[in-house]
Structures are given as structure tokens and as C-alpha cells.
Amino acid sequence: MDGSRLGARALLGTVGAALAVAGPVMVLRGRGGRKEIRAELTAQKITFPERGLPVELAAYAGRRVQTGPDAHAYARFIKGNLTQATGGRTYAEITTELHAAGGDDEKLARLRQTAFMGQSLRASLMSAYQAWQLTALATGLGAALTGLGAALVVTAGARPPRS
Numbered sequence: 500m501d502g503s504r505l506g507a508r509a510l511l512g513t514v515g516a517a518l519a520v521a522g523p524v525m526v527l528r529g530r531g532g533r534k535e536i537r538a539e540l541t542a543q544k545i546t547f548p549e550r551g552l553p554v555e556l557a558a559y560a561g562r563r564v565q566t567g568p569d570a571h572a573y574a575r576f577i578k579g580n581l582t583q584a585t586g587g588r589t590y591a592e593i594t595t596e597l598h599a600a601g602g603d604d605e606k607l608a609r610l611r612q613t614a615f616m617g618q619s620l621r622a623s624l625m626s627a628y629q630a631w632q633l634t635a636l637a638t639g640l641g642a643a644l645t646g647l648g649a650a651l652v653v654t655a656g657a658r659p660p661r662s
Contacts, residue, residue, distance in 0.1 A: 508655045515651025518644045525641025532634040536627055541565050545573060553579055564624075567631020574624040581617035590614040 545564040552560055556572055564573050585593060593614050597607040 511651050512655035515648045515653075515655055518648025519652060520648070522641045522643070522645030522648055525637050525644065527641075529634045529636075529638030529641060532637065533631065536567065536631055536634065537565055540570060540627055547573065547576065552576065567628040567634075570624040570631070571628040574621045574628065577617055577621045577624070581614065581621070584617070585610060585614050588614070590618050 541563065543564065547556070547559040547562050547564070549561045553576070556576055559569070559572050559576075562569065564570055588596075590611060593607060593611045597604060597611055600607060
């Protein structure tokens with residue numbers, strides 16, 4: 500076996516071993532992140548109402564928000580309520596109206612507070628959902644890297660054909 504073939508096998512083996520080690524670390528970090536998100540969402544004790552949900556969210560009635568998809572659904576629920584409460588206006592739009600009214604319109608001030616709280620809650624829930632999605636990505640990539648690393652190690656260790 501010539502030196503270049505031996506060097507290529509060593510490189511394949513080294514890269515394969517590195518990937519085979521990095522992959523499980525990514526899987527564990529992804530699973531740990533998901534567990535942490537679940538714990539944080541559960542600690543918030545957010546529960547969908549039993550009644551009054553839009554048709555597309557009816558399956559969530561009475562359920563606790565514990566996962567990223569649950570957080571996404573609850574953010575949609577808040578969006579609907581917020582749209583109804585504000586007439587579809589955003590915090591920024593209501594703030595502009597409040598300033599145009601001289602800043603002392605109590606009804607607009609309360610509406611602005613409602614918009615701020617609703618949009619903040621939605622943003623937090625959407626962040627939990629996005630983090631949940633990233634944990635799935637990290638776990639999946641970790642599994643793929645583990646498989647690829649193992650395949651490279653096996654390939655590097657395979658006996659070359661006899662000449």
C-alpha cells in the first residue's frame with residue numbers, strides 16, 4: 500500500500516472518529532434542550548381554555564402548553580384575541596394614536612398596554628417554538644453525523660483489495 504492511500508485512510512478514520520464523537524454530543528444537547536424547554540413551558544402553567552377556541556385550535560381545549568408545537572398554537576390563540584381586542588392594530592400603531600391624542604387618552608393607554616403584553620407573550624411563545632425546532636435540528640444532525648462518522652471509520656478500516 501502506498502503512502503497516499505495510507506494517508507487517505509488515516510484521514511478518513513480521523514474524520515470519521517471525530518464525527519462519531521460529535522454526533523452523540525449533538526443528540527444529547529438537542530435532547531437536553533428539548534427537556535429544558537418542556538420544563539420551562541410546564542412551569543408557566545399555561546392551559547388552553549376548555550371552550551371558545553377557534554376551530555383550528557379546538558384539539559388543544561383544556562391542554563397544558565408543554566411543547567414547542569403547543570407554544571406555537573397558544574401564540575396563534577393570543578394573536579386572534581389580540582387582533583380582536585385591538586381591531587388589528589399593533590402596539591406601535593396604538594402608540595402613534597396615543598401620542599396624536601396628546602398622550603392622555605386612558606382608553607388608548609390601556610389598549611396599548613394590552614397590545615404590549617399580548618405581543619410580548621406571543622414573542623416568548625414563538626421563541627420557545629423556534630428553540631424547539633432547533634433542538635430537533637440538532638438531534639437530527641447529530642444522528643446523521645454519528646452514522647456518517649461510523650461509516651467513515653468502517654471505510655477507513657476496510658482492507659484494500661489485493662493487487
